[in-house]
Structures are given as C-alpha cells and as structure tokens.
Amino acid sequence: MSNIELNLLNYMVLLLQLYQRFQIIKYIISKVHIINKEQPQILDRPIPNEPASIMNGSLSYSLLGYVMYNLDFKTGKYIFMSPSVNLLTGYSKNEINEIGFKSIVKKVYSNKIDRYRVNGDTNYNVEEFYGKYLIETKSGNKKWIEDNSFAYLDKNGDHLNAIGILRDTSSLNTFIDKLNEEKNNLDKIFDLSDTMLIQIDKDLNIIMINKKGCRIFGGDKREIIGKNLYEFIPKHFQSNFKRYIEELINGEEALTRSTVGKLKTFDNKIKVIEWHNTLLRDENGELISIIASGQEITERRKEEKIRKIISEILDEANSGKHLYEVFKFIHKSISKLMKAENFYIAYHNREQNLLTFPYCVDKYDDDTPPQKLGKGLTEYVLRTGKSVLVDKKKDNELIQKGETDLVGEQSEIWLGVPLKIQDKVIGVLVVQDYDDASTYTETEQQILDVVAYPISRAIERKIVDTEREELIIQLKELNASKDQLFSLISHDLRNPFNSLLGFSDIIISEFDSLTKEEIKEYNNVINNSAKNLYGMTNNLLHYSRFQLGKYEYKPKAMDIEVSFRIVLETQKDNIKKKDIILIKEIDQNVLVFADEILMNIALSNIVENAIKYTNEGGIVKIFVEKIGTDESGKNSVKIIIVDEGVGIPEENLVKIESKEMFSTAGTMREFGIGLGLFLSRDFITVNKGKLQIKSEEGKGTTVTIDLPGA
Incomplete structure (x- = not known):
C-alpha cells in the first residue's frame, strides 16, 4: 500500500470520526431540555425564578443562555420570562410585550408542530412546537435561537397557554457550520482522489463512497449508498469474499489489511480491485464500520497477462517444435484472453499468389485447402494492412461497396488482424463467432493488435528456422549430388579419354604400318569418343548453370x-x-x-x-x-x-x-x-x-x- 493511499485512508478515518461526533452533537442538541410529552402536568407547576436544576442542577438558565417563558395566547403577552431574556435579546420582558416578539424575528429557519392528547383528557390537546429563528437584538446583533414549547388547546382548538424555552444557538451554529465546511472540504478531497474510498457498516451496507468509487461501480451515490456490498461480488467469488470478511473482523488487529478481489458493476462487468481495509471499533471493541480504499487493477492484470502470453509465445517460437505446434500454442494462448473457438491463421504465399491456412480450427470447416486470392474478409485485411472488426451489418456494407465477397458461412462477428514482418503483411490472424455478435469488441481488437506483432515475430522466426532446415537439407543433397557427380566424372570420363588417348597413340606410333581401313576405324572411335565427351561436357555446363541460377x-x-x-x-x-x-x-x-x-x-x-x-x-x-x-x-x-x-x-x-x-x-x-x-x-x-x-x-x-x- 502506497504512502499516498495510507494518508488518504487515515484522513478518511479522521473525517468519519468528526462526522460521527457532529451527528451525536446534533442529536443531543435536538433532544436536550425538551419537556417530556408524558408529563404535561408541568403546566400546573409554578415557573421558578431561581436557578433551575438543568443538566443535573450544575448550571443556571442564564449561564446556559436559556430563557424560560409562559405565554398567554388570549392576551398575546408573556406572563413570565426569565431575566436571562435581557442577555439573549437585550430587551426586558415588558419591552418584548410592548414591541412583540415577532418584531425582532428576521428569519424563520424551521418550525414543527405536533399535537396529542394529555392523559386521555378529552377537553384538552397539547401542541408541541419547535422553531429556529434568526433574531436582531436591541444592539443590532444577529443571533440564532431555538424555541421549544408546548401549549394547551381548548376543545375548539384555540391556544390557551404555552410554556417554552428559548436558547441561543449562534456559537453552536458557527461550530456546526465550520464542521460542515470541513466535512465538505474533506468530501471534495475524497472525490478528487484517484483511489476508491468506501465505508461499510458491520452488516456490509455501504454508507459512504467517493466519486472514484461511483465510477468503478458504474452508478451514482444515490444508487450505491444503502446497498449491501455482497450484492456486487460475483457469485463464483462470494465464498472467498465471505471468508475474507470473517478473517478481517475476527483476525488479529492490524493497521491495514490488503487483498485482491473481484467486483461486479451495475452493468455486470467484472473488475479486479486491490483493497486496503481498516476497521473502526468503539471503546468496547465493537465493530462500527470498515473503511476501505480500492484501486482497480483490471487493466494492469490484463496487461500483465498479455505480457506473459507474449513472452510464452516468443519462447515457444524459440523451441524446436514444428510450426503447426507453435500455431496450436498461439491458439491456446489467445483463448486465455478471449473466446477463440473459431480461429485460423492465413498465410500469403507470394510466389504462388495463394492463400494458405497452416492452422485452422472452425465450427464448420477445419480443413481449408490453399486458394487463390479472392475478395474475402481475409484478403481485405491483407490489402488494407489494418485490423478490422466486422459484424453482419458492416459485412453487408463491404459486400455492397464491392470491397469483399461473402465466402463461406457468415459470422455474427468477425475479427481479423494483419501479421506483419518489416511492414510487409505476411498473413492474417482471425477469430470469429457464428452465434453471438457481442463476443468481440474494440477491446478484443486492441488486444489482438498488441499480440499480433510478437506472433508475427514468432512466425517469422519459425519460418526462418524451417527455411534454414530446408536449406541445410538442400545443401546436404547438393553435396551428395556433387560427390556423386565427381565420382561419376572421375569414373565415366576416363572411358572416352582412354579411347581418345589409346587410339590416337596407336595412330601416331604405328601410322606407317596401319592400313587405311584400320586408320579409318580408329578415327571413328576417336570421333565417337569426342562426341561423347562433348555431350557430357554440355550436360555438365547446363547442370552447373542451372544449379547456380544463372540461366x-x-x-x-x-x-x-x-x-x-x-x-x-x-x-x-x-x-x-x-x-x-x-x-x-x-x-x-x-x-x-x-x-x-x-x-x-x-x-x-x-x-x-x-x-x-x-x-x-x-x-x-x-x-x-x-x-x-x-x-x-x-x-x-x-x-x-x-x-x-x-x-x-x-x-x-x-x-x-x-x-x-x-x-x-x-x-x-x-x-x-x-x-x-x-x-x-x-x-x-x-x-x-x-x-x-x-x-x-x-x-x-x-x-x-x-x-x-x-
């Protein structure tokens, strides 16, 4: 796990702690000093003028910034207001009654009213009220205050009397605003992160996720938050995931624990994620949530797989195996990257201008004989020198334009890439599917474009090796022929030369004693021997010129x-x-x-x-x-x-x-x-x-x- 990821994870933990503290404070504030609905009889009690036992009796109303009041709805006057009203508003009770409380309220932020019966009394209902106001004090300052009260209503629903508490919340609002601002800033930082950040509760429900996480999941926050992480785990990986979570929660404590797993997105794509997880526990050691950062490594894994396959193909090409065995291995390797049930390699024999198929595995025809170049899709790739992904629609378009002809069974999807050696197209590698047009996409096309070069190199190397072996055989045959030829020459040329030398010696040494008939006979022998030698010499010259390629x-x-x-x-x-x-x-x-x-x-x-x-x-x-x-x-x-x-x-x-x-x-x-x-x-x-x-x-x-x- 990188230092950046670790810092982000620690920062996220801090944010969550602040956020949780913020939620707790808001909860306490919303509940503190709200008079219990189950005790409406407090209306019958006198309002104390002395410090009340608020918060275990340790603080007075004035110190806490509270103002107790009793309002008579019939007169619209406050019967009672604790002296701290002067600290809160700058006005006395009498001044408030004179100008009216509504006159100092500048903004109503919220209000809420609940009604219910009191102890089954059919004549009276109780109305509980909560409000939040922005007021202007006598000195012109602005303050936020909360109003918590409840009042009796008569049988006609008219208000009779209300008892309530006003509380200064300005400093708390400032604190909350700052906390919210800090939280928003941290949210922005998390959303800018190139690492997925996610928080799940102890039941694996997702309670927070950043924008990077949303992109990886393929949805927005509203779709993701609240869902269970287990729903996004592929079925074949769920047992491993469950076992890992159990080990994470019950295992030995560690700062972070890392793993690699698979994630199923909203559009059912499978992605490989490298996770780094941290547990948040309460003071009793109970699990609160799991904080995790995740990095998608699908492409990295794919690249590593492609590099490995390329290396294996090149190693196979260096082996002493036959070219067909190398093609078979290439087919097997491609099958690790994509569906390749229908697969063939076409080779362009330029000398004979033929398209040969040294390797072919096909649903309809495994045995494809050499054929003259036509206008099929394979020849189209040979001509253009570019890879092409062809569905039925594009296939028909190419046919209508006269670019290609339909050859054999039409595929739902056809993908061909050129095999090149020094910018010369030597052949085409093809995969196709007769049933499913979605089998191959631009992704598979890009993969084959990448592996086509090393496959071309492998084929080139194997062709060179094959040609070298054939050349060695030819050289051996030539050497054997040469040895045979020299043997024949040394043996068979002697006979005509012996005749030439022998009969010419007789004519020279015994010329005076030879008759005309004998001389004529010997001359005929010499002539025939010369003709034979001439014929032999001619054949030797023709043979040498032909063998040297000079004819x-x-x-x-x-x-x-x-x-x-x-x-x-x-x-x-x-x-x-x-x-x-x-x-x-x-x-x-x-x-x-x-x-x-x-x-x-x-x-x-x-x-x-x-x-x-x-x-x-x-x-x-x-x-x-x-x-x-x-x-x-x-x-x-x-x-x-x-x-x-x-x-x-x-x-x-x-x-x-x-x-x-x-x-x-x-x-x-x-x-x-x-x-x-x-x-x-x-x-x-x-x-x-x-x-x-x-x-x-x-x-x-x-x-x-x-x-x-x-």
Whole structure:
C-alpha cells in the first residue's frame, strides 16, 4: 500500500470520526431540555425564578443562555420570562410585550408542530412546537435561537397557554457550520482522489463512497449508498469474499489489511480491485464500520497477462517444435484472453499468389485447402494492412461497396488482424463467432493488435528456422549430388579419354604400318569418343548453370515437331549405327509453351537414352498428341517415348525418384555420366510439365511427358 493511499485512508478515518461526533452533537442538541410529552402536568407547576436544576442542577438558565417563558395566547403577552431574556435579546420582558416578539424575528429557519392528547383528557390537546429563528437584538446583533414549547388547546382548538424555552444557538451554529465546511472540504478531497474510498457498516451496507468509487461501480451515490456490498461480488467469488470478511473482523488487529478481489458493476462487468481495509471499533471493541480504499487493477492484470502470453509465445517460437505446434500454442494462448473457438491463421504465399491456412480450427470447416486470392474478409485485411472488426451489418456494407465477397458461412462477428514482418503483411490472424455478435469488441481488437506483432515475430522466426532446415537439407543433397557427380566424372570420363588417348597413340606410333581401313576405324572411335565427351561436357555446363541460377528462363510457343526434328538429326549416326527402327506419330502444328533451349536439351537426353539402351535392330517409338483443356481452358500436350530395350532395374528406378545420379553403359558400351535424365526431369518441371517413367527390366522403358499447350 502506497504512502499516498495510507494518508488518504487515515484522513478518511479522521473525517468519519468528526462526522460521527457532529451527528451525536446534533442529536443531543435536538433532544436536550425538551419537556417530556408524558408529563404535561408541568403546566400546573409554578415557573421558578431561581436557578433551575438543568443538566443535573450544575448550571443556571442564564449561564446556559436559556430563557424560560409562559405565554398567554388570549392576551398575546408573556406572563413570565426569565431575566436571562435581557442577555439573549437585550430587551426586558415588558419591552418584548410592548414591541412583540415577532418584531425582532428576521428569519424563520424551521418550525414543527405536533399535537396529542394529555392523559386521555378529552377537553384538552397539547401542541408541541419547535422553531429556529434568526433574531436582531436591541444592539443590532444577529443571533440564532431555538424555541421549544408546548401549549394547551381548548376543545375548539384555540391556544390557551404555552410554556417554552428559548436558547441561543449562534456559537453552536458557527461550530456546526465550520464542521460542515470541513466535512465538505474533506468530501471534495475524497472525490478528487484517484483511489476508491468506501465505508461499510458491520452488516456490509455501504454508507459512504467517493466519486472514484461511483465510477468503478458504474452508478451514482444515490444508487450505491444503502446497498449491501455482497450484492456486487460475483457469485463464483462470494465464498472467498465471505471468508475474507470473517478473517478481517475476527483476525488479529492490524493497521491495514490488503487483498485482491473481484467486483461486479451495475452493468455486470467484472473488475479486479486491490483493497486496503481498516476497521473502526468503539471503546468496547465493537465493530462500527470498515473503511476501505480500492484501486482497480483490471487493466494492469490484463496487461500483465498479455505480457506473459507474449513472452510464452516468443519462447515457444524459440523451441524446436514444428510450426503447426507453435500455431496450436498461439491458439491456446489467445483463448486465455478471449473466446477463440473459431480461429485460423492465413498465410500469403507470394510466389504462388495463394492463400494458405497452416492452422485452422472452425465450427464448420477445419480443413481449408490453399486458394487463390479472392475478395474475402481475409484478403481485405491483407490489402488494407489494418485490423478490422466486422459484424453482419458492416459485412453487408463491404459486400455492397464491392470491397469483399461473402465466402463461406457468415459470422455474427468477425475479427481479423494483419501479421506483419518489416511492414510487409505476411498473413492474417482471425477469430470469429457464428452465434453471438457481442463476443468481440474494440477491446478484443486492441488486444489482438498488441499480440499480433510478437506472433508475427514468432512466425517469422519459425519460418526462418524451417527455411534454414530446408536449406541445410538442400545443401546436404547438393553435396551428395556433387560427390556423386565427381565420382561419376572421375569414373565415366576416363572411358572416352582412354579411347581418345589409346587410339590416337596407336595412330601416331604405328601410322606407317596401319592400313587405311584400320586408320579409318580408329578415327571413328576417336570421333565417337569426342562426341561423347562433348555431350557430357554440355550436360555438365547446363547442370552447373542451372544449379547456380544463372540461366534466364524464357518460355514461348514452340512447335514440338520441329524440336524432335532437331533432336533426331543429332542422333542419326547412333540410330544408323545400331540399326534402330524409329516410329514417329507426331501431330502437325502441336505447340507447347516452354523454354526452347531447355526443352530441346531434355528431349535430346531422353531420346539419346532410349537409343543407348536399345539393342541393335530394336524399336524406338515417339508419340505426340494434343489432349483436352485443363482448368484454365488451355490445351495440354502429351509426349510418349517408348523403347524396347533392356529396361531399368527396380533399384535404379528408386534412385531416379530420389534424384540420385548414377550411370550405366549402353548396349554397345556407350558412355555417360548419369546427368541426362536428372537434367531432363528438372528442365521439364521448370516448364510446368510432368515426367513419368515406367520400366520393366528386359522389356523396355516408357517415358511420358505432359506439357502445357500454347
């Protein structure tokens, strides 16, 4: 408890003590020396001229400022007035009778009359009178006096005789005015306080509250004072509250006792209050009231909760868990702050211009596939980069303006906030309620705006970690490919070089002894080896440029029949050498949309492999045809290359699927480094095509290529 709060609490206790003393004094003054209604026979007693036994006989009327009188209503004259009338008014009894008492009364503050019978006497009634006047004395001074009297009335109700007491109350009024002024000043101080101050009696009835307290309760003083504090305690907290009050009242005495509890306001909101309580007891130790100061800490608690959740989310992002598990944890964390039964995170895949949903929990649809960007509310947040709270009315307004389209089931309330990384919107976090429009308000919107940044950071960190892991895998695969490539190069390049070096050495060293036919044969071997080396070198260059990302992809409409004509022209020597039977069924004017250089390399490698692994006199077939339109309305082209060669063993098919490079010699010991099929698959994929291989060892291989038409 702060020093300021403690000082305020002590000041409040002082005020209440003064206030209670003030009430007691007023009560005593209102009752003292009023003649008992049950003893009207005092009218029959003589009025004493000597000091009377007032207040246990210790003081005289004059010393107390009292004036006893007896008034005859028939004559309007005072039969008797005690001598102290001169001290009170400056006039004697005779002077009062001469000028009339009413002439010195300048203001009547109040008067009250009660009538009742005296001892059952039917002929007389008694009238009790109380008045308060401002009089002007003979010397011109102003005084406040009280008039307490009672009189007999005859059976017609006419006044007969009155006996009363006049009393000077000027000094008391001054004291009371000062006390009231002090009380009002203290009330103003309390009302200016930013801390709730409240007083409750022993039965927990509220008897005082300041303006701050009224604001926290959500009502005014007239509504709050008189109500029981128990009415403002939430049901689930009432047992704890009751136990705390019992411990506070019956426990060990302390200057203040503090606690934190919940309060239900007039508009049924739940607020968290930090209380500091002090007990007021009488001289016998009996409880008079409880004085309490209270500070609303709802927002502070909420901020602490949000900070804790943000910290937990960031810690979770640093864990080694999968991204989906992090999203699941974020969902659970948001559920601690608000209702989140329908919750999803949408991610904008900019490369494919798709909206993906890596995490989605929904009443109607948990499984949301990737979709092209449209005009839903999610895309609206992506476009504007601002959070938005949308009820049905606003949803319909956005639809009418053409800003959005209705996608899926319409919610009663929809709340979406952008997820940003370096001012770039990467996605949207959404909560929605299909049944209750009051579930989300600007408060929930502000909360999500606050937590969106750390969630974005968490997602960014996890994406970076995922990309790093994928990059590590790619690097490992590249290293493995590089090792395989170097192994293949070191092994397979030796064969053509050995042929080149061996036969060239023979020609050089034995040229004079060789026949023309032998020289021609050796030259053919050298030529074939050079061609193989050239083809291998070309594949290596294409592979390196492609891997380094230095190739500029330029797709265009190309005639596939022309491409096959170029490819078959480069392979005519191999076809002739192996006596291959080539069957072509290629539709005329078949256009594909692809990069011509990449497609020619891919087709050349596939046709070369078909020839290489086909026995002498074998058959190679090439089919090209247009097929039906796809979803976008464009034609597609199917290319099928079939050979009746040796086929591919099962273990090598597995290697192809796993992109593992390997090489095998052809049916006539043709060389290769295993890059051809590897490059063909990648180049066809780049051209948005698909490649499938079916093979059976000993029976041949079928390669099917699907490409987008132009």
